[in-house]
Amino acid sequence: KQEVTQIPAALSVPEGENLVLNCSFTDSAIYNLQWFRQDPGKGLTSLLLIQSSQREQTSGRLNASLDKSSGRSTLYIAASQPGDSATYLCAVRDKIIFGKGTRLHILP
Amino acid sequence: DAGVTQSPTHLIKTRGQHVTLRCSPISGHKSVSWYQQVLGQGPQFIFQYYEKEERGRGNFPDRFSARQFPNYSSELNVNALLLGDSALYLCASSLWDTTNYGYTFGSGTRLTVV
Numbered sequence: 079k080q081e082v083t084q085i086p087a088a089l090s091v092p093e094g095e096n097l098v099l100n101c102s103f104t105d106s107a108i109y110n111l112q113w114f115r116q117d118p119g120k121g122l123t124s125l126l127l128i129q130s131s132q133r134e135q136t137s138g139r140l141n142a143s144l145d146k147s148s149g150r151s152t153l154y155i156a157a158s159q160p161g162d163s164a165t166y167l168c169a170v171r172d173k174i175i176f177g178k179g180t181r182l183h184i185l186p
Numbered sequence: 187d188a189g190v191t192q193s194p195t196h197l198i199k200t201r202g203q204h205v206t207l208r209c210s211p212i213s214g215h216k217s218v219s220w221y222q223q224v225l226g227q228g229p230q231f232i233f234q235y236y237e238k239e240e241r242g243r244g245n246f247p248d249r250f251s252a253r254q255f256p257n258y259s260s261e262l263n264v265n266a267l268l269l270g271d272s273a274l275y276l277c278a279s280s281l282w283d284t285t286n287y288g289y290t291f292g293s294g295t296r297l298t299v300v
Contacts, residue, residue, distance in 0.1 A: 082228070112288045120293055121192075121276055122229070127288035167228055173242050174219070174278075174289060176228030 080105045084177035092185045099153040099180045101168035106146045108170040113153050116165045158184045190279050190292035198298045199267050207262040207295045211279030218260040221276040272299045
């Protein structure tokens with residue numbers, strides 16, 4: 079049974095710092111991995127989608143990597159801003175399985 | 187182009203009642219999935235539909251049912267509501283029932299059972 083774990087559960091960093099969020103999964107036979115952002119009480123906004131054959135994807139200040147063999151993905155956020163404060167969720171597919179998320183708070 | 191739309195946005199129901207939640211996918215998307223998210227947890231998979239057929243079901247009781255219409259919109263029905271059904275219900279659509287495409291989520295329906 080696929081399990082997805084995100085560490086840390088919560089993170090506070092000063093504005094401007096670079097940071098890394100971690101996601102691990104137990105079954106490496108995934109089709110793709112997707113990172114989402116969720117603001118309090120809101121739906122999910124897709125940030126990056128990495129296919130199983132890819133190693134990384136980049137969008138602006140965000141970079142996501144995928145290592146299927148070790149069952150790990152990281153989301154790198156460069157030059158963090160207060161607007162980046164949200165919960166970040168990773169999910170693996172076939173039937174999309176989510177981690178519990180990392181609550182990120184950027185301190186102005 | 188409109189994104190995934192869900193209605194209603196908020197709903198309060200009494201234990202034992204029935205509820206219907208609605209979802210309209212992005213135009214051209216034929217796959218719709220439903221998720222339940224309780225506070226502090228990641229979303230949990232409930233159902234997936236593609237071309238009006240159920241393609242997957244999560245570990246939820248038979249009180250939960252869903253269907254997809256010819257226009258690819260979808261309904262999630264929950265019977266005999268329990269307090270524990272209080273959650274944010276999310277709908278997601280995808281272009282095809284393949285794994286090459288990601289999901290786009292709606293803003294969700296906040297269900298409170300009292």
